[in-house]
Amino acid sequence: VEASIPEPQREAWKRNQITSFTDKDGFEKEVVRHVETTLARSMFNCDEIAAYSATSLAFRDRLITHWNRTQQRQTYRDTKRVYYLSLEFLMGRALDNAMLNVGLKNVAQDGLAELGFRIEDVVKQEHDAALGNGGLGRLAACFLDSLATLNFPAWGYGLRYRYGIFKQEIIDGYQVEVPDYWLDFNPWEFPRHDVTVDIQFFGQVNKKTVGGKTISVWEAGEIVQAVAYDVPIPGYDTPTTNNLRLWSSKASGGEFDFQKFNSGDYESSVADQQRAETISAVLYPNDNLERGKELRLKQQYFWVAASLYDIVRRFKKSRRSWNEFPDQVAIQLNDTHPTLAIVELQRILVDIEGLEWDNAWEIVTSTFGYTNHTVLPEALEKWPVGLVQHLLPRHLQIIYDINLFFLQSVEKAFPDDRDMLRRVSIIEESQPKMVRMAFLAIVGSHKVNGVAELHSDLIKTTIFKDFVEIYGPDKFTNVTNGITPRRWLHQANPRLSELIASKCGGNDFLKDLTLLNQLEKHVEDKQFRKEWAEIKYANKVRLAKHIKDTTGVVVNPASLFDVQVKRIHEYKRQQLNIFGVIHRYLSLKAMTPDQRKKQLPRVSIFGGKAAPGYWMAKQIIHLINSVGAVVNKDEDIGDLLKVIFLEDYNVSKAEMICPASDISEHISTAGTEASGTSNMKFVLNGGLIIGTCDGANIEITREIGESNIFLFGNLSEDVEDLRHAHTYGSHTIDSDLDKVFNEIEKGTFGTPHDFSAMIAAVRQHGDYYLVSDDFHSYIETHQLVDEAYRNQDEWIAKCITSVSRMGFFTSDRCINEYAEEIWNVEPLAVDRHSIWGP
Ligand code: NBY
Numbered sequence: 001v002e003a004s005i006p007e008p009q010r011e012a013w014k015r016n017q018i019t020s021f022t023d024k025d026g027f028e029k030e031v032v033r034h035v036e037t038t039l040a041r042s043m044f045n046c047d048e049i050a051a052y053s054a055t056s057l058a059f060r061d062r063l064i065t066h067w068n069r070t071q072q073r074q075t076y077r078d079t080k081r082v083y084y085l086s087l088e089f090l091m092g093r094a095l096d097n098a099m100l101n102v103g104l105k106n107v108a109q110d111g112l113a114e115l116g117f118r119i120e121d122v123v124k125q126e127h128d129a130a131l132g133n134g135g136l137g138r139l140a141a142c143f144l145d146s147l148a149t150l151n152f153p154a155w156g157y158g159l160r161y162r163y164g165i166f167k168q169e170i171i172d173g174y175q176v177e178v179p180d181y182w183l184d185f186n187p188w189e190f191p192r193h194d195v196t197v198d199i200q201f202f203g204q205v206n207k208k209t210v211g212g213k214t215i216s217v218w219e220a221g222e223i224v225q226a227v228a229y230d231v232p233i234p235g236y237d238t239p240t241t242n243n244l245r246l247w248s249s250k251a252s253g254g255e256f257d258f259q260k261f262n263s264g265d266y267e268s269s270v271a272d273q274q275r276a277e278t279i280s281a282v283l284y285p286n287d288n289l290e291r292g293k294e295l296r297l298k299q300q301y302f303w304v305a306a307s308l309y310d311i312v313r314r315f316k317k318s319r320r321s322w323n324e325f326p327d328q329v330a331i332q333l334n335d336t337h338p339t340l341a342i343v344e345l346q347r348i349l350v351d352i353e354g355l356e357w358d359n360a361w362e363i364v365t366s367t368f369g370y371t372n373h374t375v376l377p378e379a380l381e382k383w384p385v386g387l388v389q390h391l392l393p394r395h396l397q398i399i400y401d402i403n404l405f406f407l408q409s410v411e412k413a414f415p416d417d418r419d420m421l422r423r424v425s426i427i428e429e430s431q432p433k434m435v436r437m438a439f440l441a442i443v444g445s446h447k448v449n450g451v452a453e454l455h456s457d458l459i460k461t462t463i464f465k466d467f468v469e470i471y472g473p474d475k476f477t478n479v480t481n482g483i484t485p486r487r488w489l490h491q492a493n494p495r496l497s498e499l500i501a502s503k504c505g506g507n508d509f510l511k512d513l514t515l516l517n518q519l520e521k522h523v524e525d526k527q528f529r530k531e532w533a534e535i536k537y538a539n540k541v542r543l544a545k546h547i548k549d550t551t552g553v554v555v556n557p558a559s560l561f562d563v564q565v566k567r568i569h570e571y572k573r574q575q576l577n578i579f580g581v582i583h584r585y586l587s588l589k590a591m592t593p594d595q596r597k598k599q600l601p602r603v604s605i606f607g608g609k610a611a612p613g614y615w616m617a618k619q620i621i622h623l624i625n626s627v628g629a630v631v632n633k634d635e636d637i638g639d640l641l642k643v644i645f646l647e648d649y650n651v652s653k654a655e656m657i658c659p660a661s662d663i664s665e666h667i668s669t670a671g672t673e674a675s676g677t678s679n680m681k682f683v684l685n686g687g688l689i690i691g692t693c694d695g696a697n698i699e700i701t702r703e704i705g706e707s708n709i710f711l712f713g714n715l716s717e718d719v720e721d722l723r724h725a726h727t728y729g730s731h732t733i734d735s736d737l738d739k740v741f742n743e744i745e746k747g748t749f750g751t752p753h754d755f756s757a758m759i760a761a762v763r764q765h766g767d768y769y770l771v772s773d774d775f776h777s778y779i780e781t782h783q784l785v786d787e788a789y790r791n792q793d794e795w796i797a798k799c800i801t802s803v804s805r806m807g808f809f810t811s812d813r814c815i816n817e818y819a820e821e822i823w824n825v826e827p828l829a830v831d832r833h834s835i836w837g838p
Helices: 007-015 024-038 048-077 095-102 105-115 119-123 135-149 258-262 266-278 294-317 322-328 340-352 357-367 385-391 393-413 418-424 437-443 453-461 465-471 485-491 494-503 513-522 526-551 574-589 593-597 615-631 651-660 678-684 697-704 716-728 735-746 752-763 771-790 792-804 811-823
Strands: 081-085 089-092 129-131 154-159 167-171 174-178 190-201 204-210 213-219 222-234 241-251 329-334 368-371 382-384 434-436 447-450 476-478 560-565 602-607 641-646 663-666 688-691
Touching: 024 048, 024 105, 048 095, 048 105, 048 119, 048 222, 048 241, 081 135, 081 294, 081 811, 089 135, 089 651, 095 105, 095 119, 095 135, 095 222, 095 485, 105 119, 135 154, 135 222, 135 241, 135 329, 135 485, 135 811, 154 294, 174 615, 190 294, 204 393, 213 340, 213 393, 222 294, 241 266, 241 294, 294 329, 294 340, 294 385, 322 329, 322 357, 329 340, 329 357, 329 811, 340 357, 340 368, 340 393, 340 437, 357 368, 357 393, 368 437, 368 811, 382 385, 385 393, 385 434, 393 418, 393 437, 418 465, 434 437, 437 465, 447 453, 447 811, 453 465, 453 476, 453 697, 465 476, 485 494, 485 651, 485 678, 494 513, 494 526, 513 792, 526 641, 526 651, 526 792, 560 651, 560 771, 574 602, 574 615, 574 641, 574 735, 574 771, 602 651, 615 641, 615 752, 651 678, 663 678, 678 688, 678 697, 678 792, 688 697, 688 771, 688 792, 735 752, 735 771, 752 771, 771 792
Parallel strands: 081 154, 081 329, 154 241, 329 368, 368 447, 447 476, 560 602, 560 663, 602 641, 663 688
Antiparallel strands: 089 129, 167 174, 190 222, 204 213, 222 241, 382 434
């Protein structure tokens, strides 16, 4: 039912249009009003949390009026929209970003100061919205920022987890997981209790004949309600405010099943409710690992079905023909997690809307695009056929039909290649049979992309090779990842951003990052270099203080800060880094005091979470902490080496860490890291990187120049042969690495047995990640880093030159490529003065 105000009464609404605050006085009024009414407090009990809450509410009011106008305008114009389906949105904090994007941070800073608060302290009260694991989730968040900034009509769809990624505590050197209950007070979401969708599970499929036509009817076994929660996404320096819609699960029919309740079955009605709420309760904490749990499949279908219902409902309002659906709707699948959307749309079109299969399938494949984020075999999603059959019986039938028609076409095109059918089948004929989600995503999309050039080449020549033969190369493309410079430069590093603005003609570079190239002509400017160096130093002082406050270890900010922060994973090779640190420690120990005096002091900083079930990753964390415990109190060593593990690495900590790095480590085994995005964040903040020829490191090198990056290690084309040689030839370990292992086994860093599996992985189990093969080159390259750092003047010049050439890596460029090559959507230009539109 449309609940619209009739024309004669609209005059009153327009007369009473909300005007948002624009100056300090207006802002203060709003803060005081929220403290005294919304929060029911007063100046006598207004602490920093209350100041944060009231400030957020003041900005939220502003965002939501812009949100309303943006949505009205998009509806009125009825242009094509983009829907970004992602199980993860790693948003971090919202307030600072909202203030900067709206352009009123200075107003808020002055207003808060007058009211008795420091804005930095107020901003820190906010809990991170941590609805993601790592790169994939943060990429989705950067994309939302760019979509809004570039004025694209776009929605994100995800799940409103009650618990985000766990909070990491380090106890006795080991990771301990603590639940992340973040929804206590969240001013950034709007519950839409009127926007609900009933989602069905289980049950059976019956055939019915309607008007001479046989149709399949899915009778539900269980129904769960999806409730929408909307999060406004402000663009930078534009009124466009897009929407992130997160679904929360709830028992259908309200809080209790009243039937059961009234008949005395109280316990079971509560149990039903809890079972329903479990669906959106918790984010699965694995990155690059698939574990095939039934609840995870339920999450996926719940979210996908609610989102598609919403999208289809919006499309139907325009009363267009179904064939126009792909002209109005582009849906991007962030990895294979939302692949069921393909099946669900086919089901809606065929079973509910009565379209012919072929017609429906044409619409479906024109609508979807699929982004792949990994080639690691253990991360490729597969679901047991039996599980899909049980939970989603009609969808399994549709998957089989999709597969049948697909295989028929393959057979026609490749009549002589019998093995081809087995290789590309969506159903893997294993025991038990499995649905291969990546293959389903390819077959059901019109474009498939990787996230960096090497990665996009690799998927075409390895895991998806057959599909390139079947569909031709044009279906496969590359969109190299990017990051939003608003959060990752302007917000994280305000002083550097300001210095850059002073050389680049103002803040325009934040919307056109290629303007950074204007920095290059100032590289020789002594005063500029000095200010640059001062800012880096101040950022290191800030991090050193955080290290002192959280670990008790005092580090010297004049040391070289060497940082590796990312999820802990064997393929990312934190073990290579810590073995290298041990090697450095042993070298220092072997020196005379005079020799030591000539050495460059270093702080090795680690951070990152291990998936709770990933035992080896947890051992790596333990080794890092054990090495730190020995090295940090060794008086022979002093400032020459410190080893720090930062607890609970997350988005807001990254905003402090990236600006404080001198060198950061991106050292995955070649061919394993699809792109990496923190590499971009570190370089953009004036840090150099050491890395392998992997992922986006390769394109970063191409942009900033080989002399500004420290590359080492074997190349991806040689990895297979090396692995083969380890297994079938004689495998000798690098002699320096051997010494490191011997020292661990002597008990220098605690009970040797604790680390025996890490050593065995290299010595006995084939060294799958090539730690030994790359060790020598890694150590040598770190020596080059030391030498380069000694010449501070040249080092700073390298940093400035690198930043000036980073324009390519903005997520704005990335979103424009998706818009043009995959989505075929245009921005909806906004008129700043008449936001109401035409
Ligand atoms: O996506 C990361 C890649 O490792 C990184 O190289 C790339 O830069 C980034 C953005 O494209 N992938 C990633 O973060 N993946 C996950 O977090 C993830 C989470 C869950 C599952 C798989 C992968 N899962 O199957 O449940």
